Amino acid sequence: MLDRTTVVRNIAQQGDALALLCALPHACTPLAFLDPQHRAVLDKLKFGNEGTRQRGRAALSAMTEKYIDAVCVELVRVLTPSGYLMRWIDTYCLCEGHHLRIADLKPVDLIAWDNLRPGMSKRTRRRGNYLVLLQTPPISPKTWRDRGIPSRWPEKIDLKIYPRNVYGPGWRRRRGGVVGPIWPRTANERRPSDGTPF
Numbered sequence: 001m002l003d004r005t006t007v008v009r010n011i012a013q014q015g016d017a018l019a020l021l022c023a024l025p026h027a028c029t030p031l032a033f034l035d036p037q038h039r040a041v042l043d044k045l046k047f048g049n050e051g052t053r054q055r056g057r058a059a060l061s062a063m064t065e066k067y068i069d070a071v072c073v074e075l076v077r078v079l080t081p082s083g084y085l086m087r088w089i090d091t092y093c094l095c096e097g098h099h100l101r102i103a104d105l106k107p108v109d110l111i112a113w114d115n116l117r118p119g120m121s122k123r124t125r126r127r128g129n130y131l132v133l134l135q136t137p138p139i140s141p142k143t144w145r146d147r148g149i150p151s152r153w154p155e156k157i158d159l160k161i162y163p164r165n166v167y168g169p170g171w172r173r174r175r176g177g178v179v180g181p182i183w184p185r186t187a188n189e190r191r192p193s194d195g196t197p198f
Contacts (some may be wrong), residue, residue: 021074030080034066035088076104082143085134105134115152
């Protein structure tokens with residue numbers, strides 16, 4: 001396990017999520033992103049074609065639901081009061097309420113990401129996932145300063161470059177302390193017109 005002195009802050013970290021979170025001090029960030037590699041829907045549907053249809057994603061190691069919940073509990077510890085956890089979740093986990101298992105996190109908003117590609121399901125074809133915005137107590141909308149973020153993001157992703165786009169919509173905002181996801185930049189990515197620095 002990492003100790004708190006081995007984590008260099010403000011750079012991308014790599015390693016076991018629980019070990020990295022345990023190395024962080026209490027209430028050290030107002031915002032965290034979690035994109036768990038969950039298997040819940042794949043285990044439920046039992047398609048059996050993961051290696052052929054989702055080669056990039058199937059190669060990633062899966063997390064158990066117990067492990068994902070442990071990461072969420074540790075994220076509650078490192079979030080400041082009224083801090084946000086932005087958690088990627090698929091339709092199955094959303095409908096089953098997996099994000100409700102952690103008592104100290106309350107869902108306050110939802111962003112739908114449409115990847116413009118029909119996916120798997122037994123009833124409707126899935127096109128994208130969801131970003132559930134969860135907040136630690138005390139619940140207050142005053143801590144969210146950027147009201148310009150839309151609740152739906154249509155975006156086509158080149159899966160040859162990004163087998164699983166970690167931060168989904170390629171947006172980045174930095175206004176009043178709210179920082180959006182930063183994903184690997186491409187040659188085609190344009191500088192935001194609002195003058196936001198990279």
